[in-house]
Amino acid sequence: MAAADFWALERTNRRETALLVGTFLALFTALGFGLDLLIGEVYFTDTGGLAGMPFLTGAALIVGIIQALASYYGGARLVLASVHARELTPDTQQHQTVLNVIQEMAVAAQMPVPRAYLIDDPAPNAFATGRDPAHSVICVTQGLVNTMDREELQGVIGHEMAHIRDYDIRTMMMIAVLVGGIAMLADFVYRWMWFGGPSARRRSNSEGGGSAGALIMVIVLLLAVLAPIFSQLLAMAVSREREYLADATSVEFTRNPRALLRALETIATVESPLRNASRGTAHLFIVNPLEGAREDKEGFLDNLLSTHPPLSRRIARLQALLAQTSTEGTASTQAASH
Amino acid sequence: MGLVIIIVIAALVVAAVGGYNSLVSLRNQVQNAWAQIDVQLKRRHDLIPNLIEAVKGYMQFERDTLTQVVEARAHAISAPDQASRVQAENQLTAGLGRLLAVMENYPQLKSDQTVLRLQEELTTTENQLSFARQAYNDLVMRLNTRIEVFPTNLIATQFGFHEVELLKAAPEDQAVPKVDLSLGTKQA
Numbered sequence: 001m002a003a004a005d006f007w008a009l010e011r012t013n014r015r016e017t018a019l020l021v022g023t024f025l026a027l028f029t030a031l032g033f034g035l036d037l038l039i040g041e042v043y044f045t046d047t048g049g050l051a052g053m054p055f056l057t058g059a060a061l062i063v064g065i066i067q068a069l070a071s072y073y074g075g076a077r078l079v080l081a082s083v084h085a086r087e088l089t090p091d092t093q094q095h096q097t098v099l100n101v102i103q104e105m106a107v108a109a110q111m112p113v114p115r116a117y118l119i120d121d122p123a124p125n126a127f128a129t130g131r132d133p134a135h136s137v138i139c140v141t142q143g144l145v146n147t148m149d150r151e152e153l154q155g156v157i158g159h160e161m162a163h164i165r166d167y168d169i170r171t172m173m174m175i176a177v178l179v180g181g182i183a184m185l186a187d188f189v190y191r192w193m194w195f196g197g198p199s200a201r202r203r204s205n206s207e208g209g210g211s212a213g214a215l216i217m218v219i220v221l222l223l224a225v226l227a228p229i230f231s232q233l234l235a236m237a238v239s240r241e242r243e244y245l246a247d248a249t250s251v252e253f254t255r256n257p258r259a260l261l262r263a264l265e266t267i268a269t270v271e272s273p274l275r276n277a278s279r280g281t282a283h284l285f286i287v288n289p290l291e292g293a294r295e296d297k298e299g300f301l302d303n304l305l306s307t308h309p310p311l312s313r314r315i316a317r318l319q320a321l322l323a324q325t326s327t328e329g330t331a332s333t334q335a336a337s338h
Numbered sequence: 339m340g341l342v343i344i345i346v347i348a349a350l351v352v353a354a355v356g357g358y359n360s361l362v363s364l365r366n367q368v369q370n371a372w373a374q375i376d377v378q379l380k381r382r383h384d385l386i387p388n389l390i391e392a393v394k395g396y397m398q399f400e401r402d403t404l405t406q407v408v409e410a411r412a413h414a415i416s417a418p419d420q421a422s423r424v425q426a427e428n429q430l431t432a433g434l435g436r437l438l439a440v441m442e443n444y445p446q447l448k449s450d451q452t453v454l455r456l457q458e459e460l461t462t463t464e465n466q467l468s469f470a471r472q473a474y475n476d477l478v479m480r481l482n483t484r485i486e487v488f489p490t491n492l493i494a495t496q497f498g499f500h501e502v503e504l505l506k507a508a509p510e511d512q513a514v515p516k517v518d519l520s521l522g523t524k525q526a
Contacts (some may be wrong), residue, residue: 100459103466105469
């Protein structure tokens with residue numbers, strides 16, 4: 001049963017990743033083609049055909065392919081660098097325990113042991129990334145390590161292990177790097193333009209470079225328009241269903257719904273955003289790391305705009321699961337005493 | 339007509355090969371899962387003498403618990419066959435659970451770095467053992483189902499695939515929840 005589900009999930013993720021990369025390449029090529037048209041390298045003939053050398057189109061396609069490949073192979077490193085994570089070493093008893101728990105969950109999931117990383121941040125959170133289970137990383141915050149007991153940690157790591165097993169990590173990483181990258185670039189260019197960019201200076205002191213200036217303006221405007229669309233796409237591409245599924249799979253690994261429940265409840269009480277998380281990486285985390293993103297709404301619009309289901313919903317689903325198991329399983333006596 | 343018969347036979351052969359291969363693959367996975375368990379069992383056998391040595395001085399009043407663990411370990415290592423080995427290992431699991439629980443009553447152990455390190459190592463070994471057993475049982479269940487259901491049961495009997503026994507936990511083991519040091523308050 002579980003095995004079949006898992007193959008289906010993996011297939012879905014492969015398809016989504018391919019779709020994402022395809023869309024990305026198409027957009028990039030379209031951008032190159034637009035620029036070709038703009039500077040007159042490619043033009044419409046009188047008969048309605050196209051003529052000229054579309055070499056910016058080609059260049060854009062090549063750059064796009066290189067970027068996609070770099071994202072696939074180096075995406076994990078990029079993500080880890082952007083959240084300022086460092087490799088987790090057994091320097092303290094506490095960190096040794098985290099490494100051990102990761103190993104425990106790898107045994108439970110029958111998967112290779114992922115590498116471990118740490119973010120020095122008091123906000124309790126965690127994420128997993130990588131291109132496949134053999135090249136995967138689990139990253140936890142110091143805040144998580146401080147607030148969780150061993151069983152709760154197992155629940156959280158189990159959740160991340162589920163994302164790894166189902167290849168969610170690959171899709172999420174490509175989204176983070178490709179889409180998040182464009183959004184970030186656009187943000188950057190946008191700010192650069194309005195706050196002392198070259199166009200502002202050029203306006204005052206130059207007469208030449210008119211066409212180049214116009215070109216830059218067009219790119220900037222294009223990116224400025226694209227940025228919010230990309231952020232939107234990003235949120236929509238991230239299926240909130242994944243989080244529910246990973247919670248359920250974590251329980252399948254640990255056979256202990258109560259621990260994950262406690263972990264989520266603990267995290268829910270702490271409203272502290274993660275310093276180095278951004279819109280580009282927020283969807284990777286077990287709970288939304290952004291400021292003020294923990295509202296308990298689940299309307300149509302929230303579905304479109306949010307990368308995470310509300311924590312209260314996830315807790316409710318786990319409680320339902322717990323009620324289910326305690327009526328039939330051996331855990332009933334323990335559940336009652338809690 | 340001849341063509342139809344050939345196609346039907348070909349389809350049957352393909353199905354049979356697929357069924358056979360799935361059985362072999364599952365059987366190998368079960369063996370691999372057993373090897374995982376074995377690794378953890380060896381690891382705890384190696385750990386126990388060190389831990390006992392480290393806590394002996396502090397725990398004068400727990401002679402019984404300590405000797406129980408030492409004896410269970412000896413039984414497990416010298417077990418002549420699979421069944422008695424499983425039984426001895428189950429006793430060892432229960433004994434270690436008790437030992438780790440009793441250790442909570444000795445706060446002075448918390449300041450001994452060697453004990454803390456060994457304790458953590460033993461805890462994770464016990465947890466990995468229980469997860470490995472869980473994975474093993476899941477796989478065994480899948481293999482057994484495959485052997486029983488039609489049409490793979492025909493192939494299974496033909497090629498000598500046998501159902502594998504599930505690893506049952508000792509009764510005491512079920513009463514002791516997964517070893518958890520940080521909570522400390524849980525009673526068996």
